[in-house]
Amino acid sequence: MGDRPYVLLSCAMSIDGYIDDATTSRLLLSNDADFDRVDAVRAECDAILVGAHTVRQDNPRLVVRSRARRDARRAQGLPPSPIKVTLTAHGDLDPALSFFTEGDTDKIVYCASPAVEAARERLDGVATIVDSRDPVDLHLVLDDLWARGVRRLLVEGGSSVHTRFLTAGLADEAHVVVAPFFVGDSRATRFVGDGEYPWNSHYRARLAEVRQLGDVVLLRYALSDRCAGKNG
Numbered sequence: 001m002g003d004r005p006y007v008l009l010s011c012a013m014s015i016d017g018y019i020d021d022a023t024t025s026r027l028l029l030s031n032d033a034d035f036d037r038v039d040a041v042r043a044e045c046d047a048i049l050v051g052a053h054t055v056r057q058d059n060p061r062l063v064v065r066s067r068a069r070r071d072a073r074r075a076q077g078l079p080p081s082p083i084k085v086t087l088t089a090h091g092d093l094d095p096a097l098s099f100f101t102e103g104d105t106d107k108i109v110y111c112a113s114p115a116v117e118a119a120r121e122r123l124d125g126v127a128t129i130v131d132s133r134d135p136v137d138l139h140l141v142l143d144d145l146w147a148r149g150v151r152r153l154l155v156e157g158g159s160s161v162h163t164r165f166l167t168a169g170l171a172d173e174a175h176v177v178v179a180p181f182f183v184g185d186s187r188a189t190r191f192v193g194d195g196e197y198p199w200n201s202h203y204r205a206r207l208a209e210v211r212q213l214g215d216v217v218l219l220r221y222a223l224s225d226r227c228a229g230k231n232g
C-alpha cells in the first residue's frame with residue numbers, strides 16, 4: 001500500500017451508460033441485493049466521497065444502513081459509518097442537507113481557496129473545511145485524508161468526480177453496476193465525461209470479477225497493481 005488511500009470508485013449505470021436521467025427526481029438503477037452489496041462495501045471503507053452536485057441534487061445520507069455492520073464497526077473502535085467527504089469549487093452547500101445532518105461521523109469539505117471563508121461561515125460546527133487550492137487538488141485531498149487515517153476511500157460519484165479521479169490515474173478499482181434498462185436521453189448524466197483515460201484500446205483495464213445480483217450485473221475492474229485478484 002502506498003502513502004495515499006486505496007481508491008475504489010463505485011457507480012450504477014443504465015445499459016446506455018447513464019448514471020441518472022434528465023429529471024430532478026433520483027433515478028434508481030440498483031436493486032435491493034445491490035444496495036446491500038454497496039452497504040457492505042461502505043462498511044469496509046474509512047471514508048466516502050461524493051461531489052457537491054450530488055450532495056445538493058440527490059441529498060444522499062451516505063451512511064451504513066445495516067445495524068449489524070454499524071455494530072461491527074463500533075466493536076472495532078470505528079465510527080458507525082465512514083467519514084463523509086465532498087469536493088466543492090463554490091462552497092455553496094446547505095448545512096441542512098443529509099450529508100451534514102445524518103450519521104455520527106466526521107464530515108469534511110474540500111473547498112477551492114476562493115470559497116473557503118464563506119464555506120467556513122456557512123458550515124460552522126457541521127463540517128471541517130479544508131482549503132484545497134484552486135481548482136481543488138485531488139492529490140492534496142488524498143494526502144490530507146491519509147493524514148487523517150483514511151486508508152480506504154469509496155468514491156460514489158457523480159460524473160465529474162469520477163472523471164477527475166479516473167483521468168488523473170488516482171483510482172485503484174472500479175465497481176460498475178449495469179441496470180437492465182436504457183435512459184436514452186443525451187441531456188442525462190453519463191458515468192464519465194470527455195478526457196484522456198489511462199485505459200484505452202491499447203491499454204486495457206483488468207476485469208477482476210463479474211457478479212450477477214438479480215437483474216443487475218457488477219463488473220469489478222482492477223485499475224492499479226494495488227487491486228488484488230478476484231477476492232481483493
Ligand SMILES: NC(=O)c1ccc[n+]([C@@H]2O[C@H](COP(=O)([O-])OP(=O)(O)OC[C@H]3O[C@@H](n4cnc5c(N)ncnc54)[C@H](OP(=O)(O)O)[C@@H]3O)[C@@H](O)[C@H]2O)c1
Nearest residue numbers: 011012020051052053054088089090136157158159160161
Ligand atoms: N448512479 C450513480 O451511481 C450515481 C452516483 C452519484 C451521483 N450520480 C448522479 O451524478 C449526477 C451528478 O454528477 P455531476 O458530475 O453533475 O456532479 P458531481 O460529480 O456530483 O459534483 C461536481 C461538483 O463537485 C465540485 N468539485 C470541486 N472540485 C472538484 C474537482 N476537483 N473535481 C470534480 N468536482 C469538483 C463542484 O462543486 P460546486 O458546484 O459546489 O463548486 C462540482 O460542481 C447526479 O445526476 C447524480 O444523480 C449517480
